Amino acid sequence: MPEVSPHPSFRRALVLGGARSGKSRHAEALTMAAGPAPWVYIATAEAGDDEMRARIAHHRERRGAGWHTIEAPLDLCGALSGAADAGSSVLVDCLTLWLANLMAAGRDLEAEQAALVDTLVTVSQTRPVVLVSNEVGLGIVPDNALARAFRDAAGRLNQAVAAACDHAVFMAAGLPMVLKTAG
Amino acid sequence: MPEVSPHPSFRRALVLGGARSGKSRHAEALTMAAGPAPWVYIATAEAGDDEMRARIAHHRERRGAGWHTIEAPLDLCGALSGAADAGSSVLVDCLTLWLANLMAAGRDLEAEQAALVDTLVTVSQTRPVVLVSNEVGLGIVPDNALARAFRDAAGRLNQAVAAACDHAVFMAAGLPMVLKTAG
Amino acid sequence: MPEVSPHPSFRRALVLGGARSGKSRHAEALTMAAGPAPWVYIATAEAGDDEMRARIAHHRERRGAGWHTIEAPLDLCGALSGAADAGSSVLVDCLTLWLANLMAAGRDLEAEQAALVDTLVTVSQTRPVVLVSNEVGLGIVPDNALARAFRDAAGRLNQAVAAACDHAVFMAAGLPMVLKTAG
Numbered sequence: 239m240p241e242v243s244p245h246p247s248f249r250r251a252l253v254l255g256g257a258r259s260g261k262s263r264h265a266e267a268l269t270m271a272a273g274p275a276p277w278v279y280i281a282t283a284e285a286g287d288d289e290m291r292a293r294i295a296h297h298r299e300r301r302g303a304g305w306h307t308i309e310a311p312l313d314l315c316g317a318l319s320g321a322a323d324a325g326s327s328v329l330v331d332c333l334t335l336w337l338a339n340l341m342a343a344g345r346d347l348e349a350e351q352a353a354l355v356d357t358l359v360t361v362s363q364t365r366p367v368v369l370v371s372n373e374v375g376l377g378i379v380p381d382n383a384l385a386r387a388f389r390d391a392a393g394r395l396n397q398a399v400a401a402a403c404d405h406a407v408f409m410a411a412g413l414p415m416v417l418k419t420a421g
Numbered sequence: 422m423p424e425v426s427p428h429p430s431f432r433r434a435l436v437l438g439g440a441r442s443g444k445s446r447h448a449e450a451l452t453m454a455a456g457p458a459p460w461v462y463i464a465t466a467e468a469g470d471d472e473m474r475a476r477i478a479h480h481r482e483r484r485g486a487g488w489h490t491i492e493a494p495l496d497l498c499g500a501l502s503g504a505a506d507a508g509s510s511v512l513v514d515c516l517t518l519w520l521a522n523l524m525a526a527g528r529d530l531e532a533e534q535a536a537l538v539d540t541l542v543t544v545s546q547t548r549p550v551v552l553v554s555n556e557v558g559l560g561i562v563p564d565n566a567l568a569r570a571f572r573d574a575a576g577r578l579n580q581a582v583a584a585a586c587d588h589a590v591f592m593a594a595g596l597p598m599v600l601k602t603a604g
Numbered sequence: 605m606p607e608v609s610p611h612p613s614f615r616r617a618l619v620l621g622g623a624r625s626g627k628s629r630h631a632e633a634l635t636m637a638a639g640p641a642p643w644v645y646i647a648t649a650e651a652g653d654d655e656m657r658a659r660i661a662h663h664r665e666r667r668g669a670g671w672h673t674i675e676a677p678l679d680l681c682g683a684l685s686g687a688a689d690a691g692s693s694v695l696v697d698c699l700t701l702w703l704a705n706l707m708a709a710g711r712d713l714e715a716e717q718a719a720l721v722d723t724l725v726t727v728s729q730t731r732p733v734v735l736v737s738n739e740v741g742l743g744i745v746p747d748n749a750l751a752r753a754f755r756d757a758a759g760r761l762n763q764a765v766a767a768a769c770d771h772a773v774f775m776a777a778g779l780p781m782v783l784k785t786a787g
Contacts (some may be wrong), residue, residue: 254594256741258759375439377560377743378568385744393441400594408593410774411620411766413783417596437777558622560743561751576624583777591776600779
């Protein structure tokens with residue numbers, strides 16, 4: 239378990255990083271440090287194939303007891319609003335899969351992003367919220383237009399959420415680098 | 422607009438980051454903080470397709486008044502040398518597209534890189550210069566040799582320019598992490 | 605040559621970064637600062653094609669005299685154990701190619717990773733060890749399953765090694781950002 243200060247003073251924290259960079263583990267530690275059990279885990283993943291099913295099971299096993307899980311592949315705002323009643327702090331894992339689900343469903347990304355930021359600010363008045371997201375824009379420009387549109391949308395979403403957060407870190411090899419901090 | 426100190430003491434600043442990481446916005450703020458309007462914007466992009474045209478128009482609209490734009494898809498050194506007369510500080514956006522243009526035109530990359538560093542050092546004696554560049558080497562090794570050659574060349578160019586700069590940041594989610602700083 | 609303090613106090617250092625980010629150069633400087641010549645260079649690359657042969661030759665030329673080179677495409681633990689007798693400090697360049705070689709040879713990745721961490725801790729009791737590794741998880745999710753498996757394994761390996769190190773940096777444009785430090 240990564241070391242985090244016992245009572246971080248953030249209201250909204252973004253944990254950004256690449257694949258297998260330790261994002262989820264760090265975000266879980268932040269969420270658990272922000273208040274007593276139970277904690278709310280909002281999962282945006284859908285167990286569509288075996289690879290994803292195995293990943294979800296692995297994460298769930300690691301979290302252990304004390305977590306209340308809500309699945310929200312599309313209605314993240316609804317889940318966040320409802321989450322305040324289910325625990326002392328809330329973890330959203332992750333924004334990148336939520337974005338992929340929104341795109342696959344043909345949703346209006348700008349409207350969804352604005353609604354998320356609004357809901358995040360409201361919910362975090364009473365419960366600290368930690369959000370996990372992937373940085374996907376640091377490779378070669380993808381060949382296909384959909385992948386380019388996705389990484390552009392992911393970058394915009396990360397910027398909007400980071401601007402609304404008072405704590406943000408960039409993970410590499412399981413270790414956080416501070417982007418901004420609530421102290 | 423990101424917060425930057427009103428009179429940063431840099432002469433040459435590199436703003437590095439991924440796609441949609443807030444590089445241009447941060448670099449514009451640095452350039453505007455370095456001196457009074459007008460500022461010089463050296464654009465290396467060519468509006469070759471609709472996607473690029475839309476991106477250029479979006480950036481131009483955000484910058485607003487006070488900017489003098491020079492297009493320099495290949496002759497960046499000439500544009501930099503001429504830019505000193507057109508404004509109090511200079512923004513180059515971006516080195517990665519300039520590199521792609523050089524490769525497409527079959528230019529000698531080592532010679533161009535050396536000339537850029539020389540010109541940068543000379544021009545920045547009288548006008549602060551901010552350069553935007555993409556980090557493209559943090560994904561899986563690309564399948565095709567041209568993409569590998571491009572990311573190698575981009576990494577070499579970023580290293581050479583960063584070594585010549587007195588301020589450098591790595592952007593993620595719109596937020597800068599300091600690589601080196603002029604204080 | 606990048607500036608590093610003359611006698612860094614690390615026992616195990618990880619230098620992480622993207623392609624052409626200056627990883628090897630920084631790692632060489634750390635290794636040389638950790639003790640007097642000769643230094644041990646453990647190369648995991650195999651000169652399988654012209655591109656790799658040219659890269660190996662380029663690195664070897666830059667290192668110059670004072671280095672004792674051991675090639676270890678698969679048996680990194682054996683090379684590390686033997687290295688202690690051949691120099692005052694040891695550089696492993698790089699873990700990512702070692703992982704690719706292990707996967708191509710069908711080795712048990714978890715067992716190899718655990719053995720590496722054990723050997724690293726043992727060897728570093730008497731000789732500082734510097735390890736170079738690539739971050740490959742910050743681009744778009746790769747299309748093919750093998751590439752996804754590789755970046756997952758690379759991320760896990762980087763996390764395990766970083767946890768065992770007392771100094772770790774993330775390189776960009778030739779400049780280090782501190783992930784953790786021994787002071």
